[in-house]
Amino acid sequence: MSALGDTLGRFAEACSRNQRLQQMNRDWDRLILVQPDDADDQHWVRYHEGVAAVVAKDGDPDLIVEGASDVLVSIFSGASTPTEPYMSGDLRVRGSQDDVMRLDVIALLIWGE
Amino acid sequence: MKTVVSVSLGSSRRDHAAVLTILGEDVQLARRGMDGSIERALDTIHALDGHVDALGLGGVDRWLTVGPRRYTVPTGERLAQAATATPVVDGTGIKSVWEPMVVQRLAADGILQAGQTALMVSALDRYPMAAALDAAGLHLVCGDLMFSARINYPIRTLAELQELGDRLVPEMVKLPFQQLYPVGGDQDAVPDPRFVSHFEEADVVAGDFHFIRRYLPGRLDGKVVLTTTTTTTDVDLLWSRGLSIMATTSPQLDGRTFGTNVLEAALVAASGVQAPDPRWDDIVRAAGLAPFVRRRPAREHA
Numbered sequence: 001m002s003a004l005g006d007t008l009g010r011f012a013e014a015c016s017r018n019q020r021l022q023q024m025n026r027d028w029d030r031l032i033l034v035q036p037d038d039a040d041d042q043h044w045v046r047y048h049e050g051v052a053a054v055v056a057k058d059g060d061p062d063l064i065v066e067g068a069s070d071v072l073v074s075i076f077s078g079a080s081t082p083t084e085p086y087m088s089g090d091l092r093v094r095g096s097q098d099d100v101m102r103l104d105v106i107a108l109l110i111w112g113e
Numbered sequence: 114m115k116t117v118v119s120v121s122l123g124s125s126r127r128d129h130a131a132v133l134t135i136l137g138e139d140v141q142l143a144r145r146g147m148d149g150s151i152e153r154a155l156d157t158i159h160a161l162d163g164h165v166d167a168l169g170l171g172g173v174d175r176w177l178t179v180g181p182r183r184y185t186v187p188t189g190e191r192l193a194q195a196a197t198a199t200p201v202v203d204g205t206g207i208k209s210v211w212e213p214m215v216v217q218r219l220a221a222d223g224i225l226q227a228g229q230t231a232l233m234v235s236a237l238d239r240y241p242m243a244a245a246l247d248a249a250g251l252h253l254v255c256g257d258l259m260f261s262a263r264i265n266y267p268i269r270t271l272a273e274l275q276e277l278g279d280r281l282v283p284e285m286v287k288l289p290f291q292q293l294y295p296v297g298g299d300q301d302a303v304p305d306p307r308f309v310s311h312f313e314e315a316d317v318v319a320g321d322f323h324f325i326r327r328y329l330p331g332r333l334d335g336k337v338v339l340t341t342t343t344t345t346t347d348v349d350l351l352w353s354r355g356l357s358i359m360a361t362t363s364p365q366l367d368g369r370t371f372g373t374n375v376l377e378a379a380l381v382a383a384s385g386v387q388a389p390d391p392r393w394d395d396i397v398r399a400a401g402l403a404p405f406v407r408r409r410p411a412r413e414h415a
Contacts, residue, residue, distance in 0.1 A: 024258070024266040083284040097292060098263040104288075105262055108281050 121171025
């Protein structure tokens with residue numbers, strides 16, 4: 001598995017273990033496509049009833065997260081925060097504004113608890 | 114006469130002017146809504162700089178204070194820095210000194226009571242009010258994640274508010290302010306009922322009126338609203354929903370109450386003193402401010 005795939009696996013596990021995130025996202029059912037723009041690679045994460053999991057594609061994504069592989073690995077591993085790359089355009093997130101905001105909150109809360 | 118202008122990112126439909134007598138000075142107050150345009154706000158501040166006694170920033174904070182920490186909001190800071198001659202204030206000096214006193218007075222008058230549940234629609238921009246409600250024995254429900262990020266997660270303790278604030282605020286303030294707060298036409302939008310259960314649970318609804326209005330439930334029977342920046346239309350809307358008691362932290366002038374930034378700007382214009390000057394707290398106490406409290410008019414009773 002790619003470094004991004006490994007990172008997303010750990011990200012999903014950490015989200016699912018985190019009781020506060022489980023509670024926050026209990027009503028958030030979304031399919032997220034994470035797609036590096038410098039590699040022919042796609043990863044899918046399903047958030048359902050507070051639990052996140054890396055899954056195979058099973059429909060159209062609600063959110064599409066794009067950027068260079070190293071940017072995506074850095075954000076989903078907690079090495080950097082998503083806000084600045086998002087504002088600078090190095091991270092692109094397509095979806096509803098509410099979903100983009102929620103993903104931002106999850107990324108900011110998941111590491112270091 | 115001193116002159117104060119509040120430059121607000123909010124809707125220009127809420128513009129208003131009035132004269133307030135404070136600390137023995139008549140102060141001409143005016144609000145100018147920029148309908149969400151930061152560029153218009155910058156141009157307006159540039160044009161007024163040096164021509165008025167104080168400027169208020171509305172619809173945006175310059176700082177968010179979470180417990181002992183203060184975070185700069187880049188949009189608010191950019192607007193404040195646009196004036197070089199006239200002092201610019203965002204209401205923080207009123208929120209930190211006067212609003213906790215309002216809570217204490219309302220508690221002393223029995224309008225707020227220990228054991229009640231208080232929904233603070235946004236506590237990160239009014240941490241001192243949240244702390245005062247907590248100190249008065251009310252059960253806090255802070256709606257910051259609900260009303261700013263649409264995440265249905267009530268924050269029920271000051272400790273968790275502070276912890277989440279420390280994690281989220283330094284990053285979230287970098288986002289465009291309109292993603293976090295209703296500005297421009299969003300202030301006139303039809304209320305979104307998705308968090309109605311938290312309003313139903315509350316005896317007291319406190320905090321920024323634009324958040325309250327944005328998520329206003331169908332009924333407010335028996336409740337107290339503690340807020341600021343209201344027009345006669347807003348107050349009529351609250352009475353029509355069955356509200357029992359309306360309290361605002363700023364005085365009513367010509368049927369409306371101004372925001373904390375306007376009140377702070379008026380005090381700065383009248384006194385020449387600005388927070389964090391050590392004289393600021395005494396200036397606020399000496400100003401003879403009083404919360405404006407109204408009970409439900411008889412004609413609105415069912």
